[in-house]
Amino acid sequence: MKLTTILAGAAMAIGLSAMSAGAQDYPAKPVNYIIPFNAGGESDIAARMQQPVFEKQTGQSMVVQYLEGAGGAQAWSQLNGMEGDGYTIMGTNLPHIIMQPMAQDVGYKTEDLTNVYFFHYTPDAIIVPADSQFQTLEDLVTYAKENPGLVTFSGSGTNSANHVAQATFDRLVGVTTTYIPFSGTSPATTAVLGNQVMAGFSYTTAAINQADAVRVLAVAADERVPSFPDVPTFKELGYDMAGGAYRGVAVPNSASEEVRQQVSDMIGEINADPDFVQKMKDGGFVVIDVPYGEMEAFMGERRAEYEETAKQMGITQN
Template sequence: MKLKALLASAVFAFAAATGVAVAQDYPSKPVNYIIPFNAGGESDIAARLQQPVWEKITGKPLVIQYMAGAGGAQAWSQLNGLEADGYTIMGTNLPHIILQPMAQNVGYKTDDISNVYFFQYTPDAIIVPKNSQFKTLKDLIDYAKANPGIVTVSGSGTNSANDVAQTRFDKLAGVTTTYIPFSGTSPSTAAVLGGQVMAGFSYTTAAITQGDAMRVLAVAADKRVPSFPDVPTFKELGYDMVGGAYRGVAVPKSTPEEVKKQLSDVLDKINHDPDFIKKMEDGGFVVINVPYDQVPDFMAKRKAEYEAAAKDMGIAKK
């Protein structure tokens, strides 16, 4: 019995040293969830919807914090310097973490970010004011073909999902529009409503809040979004365009593998909670399930897509 006790003690000490013990009862204390943007945006809204379900499943608090700056790069450049025990997690966004390091030195490389789960995306949507001359996507395309460069299109920043969407749209539709970047989704949408631009690439989440003031011409999703059942997808209209801002959760790279898997499992349970799914869909989000073991393939596919778009956008690969 004494020998068994000594062996058990040795195994426990080894497990604690390697991080396995942490994983066995993960989480056993509050987890800090860092959002790399300001409060109120899509990343924050999604995290706030995750929070109560996390606490219901784990019985532990999920504490949401903010580290905004440089389009998320300020936080992502510091991620690997944070404690790697699974109790500090961070939101990540695509295409940001792929395009930012390609465009310039932002303090991190794409491969520095250890994503453990991707849980949703907000489909790109092309929007116009309700009184716009463009009643359909065909109206906009026909006008853009007849007037190259005249159609101005707002979006939430340079090298963002909206920037990628405008570039892909122009190529697929055979038109030339002029992209006007703004500092975020809100000012970009305001520019459409105020007539500063003729159209905008935004997200379904932002379009919902505008009600009857705005018309959505098409959404970049595989199928129609429940919150916009009457709006066709680009694919329905003949343009193979699916995408938007994908959001996931990452941890410092040196976090033990077992902890990464445990965190992925918790996030997967949240993503299958019926009430969570309904609230996300009502808000214009599309729920996707990409657990830890599927992240490498998911990232490889996204990288190939964004690197192709980057060439058209004039971004030199670093």
């Protein structure tokens, strides 16, 4: 055997060994986790729950950062300009990343985003201040019918899960209400507590965090949420409405297939931690597992659903 052949084989073996070691070593340094909303919202709460589990499992730090604005679009439009080495990941939300580009130019297209995992879902809910005149959903519906346009709802972002919920509510109930978008769940909830709006289209998680400061009138789920056993679903009250927000993680499109899979596996391992799952459930989150390998089919299903919703909202594809 020629010496050159032997050397070539040795070099290849060393290279494959290094690649394997590199894969096993991930993550070998801190991972920056960019949240596209304000601190205090569901995306932030989820990241803070993931953070200690990640650090326990990997021995590395997870650095949570915020790049809020435009209902998440400020961050998503910048994602692909970041390093695709697996050490910068970004939270993504549905229906936001499908609905926003449909409605207008937001600096990114849905297909620009490389989602590698969706890990939970939160049902929409209507919340009001604890001292609100609205004791039940029917109280609010009656007022809205008698006062078209006067009921104001805060929500996180435009063409977001909250916005879709408000538009769906108006259509099903036969009322006209006013939706006021905020940069995230936290400021939208603050608007409710400060009586800047009459009610909020929020999530079950936000209601849990506010404890006795708010009253939940209805939840957009198929069944009652364990955290709010006494709160009816919209369906129970005669409105065929169930929906909410999905949250996941994306990487820059320059990330290799190996990196995409590594990040997906990393989030999946966090999602498999029993204590983490219980904390998520206690916080009002519904844990789901959509890894990178199932992403194309999942996004296709969601896109078909949201395109129909967009038509109902009068949104034409941009």
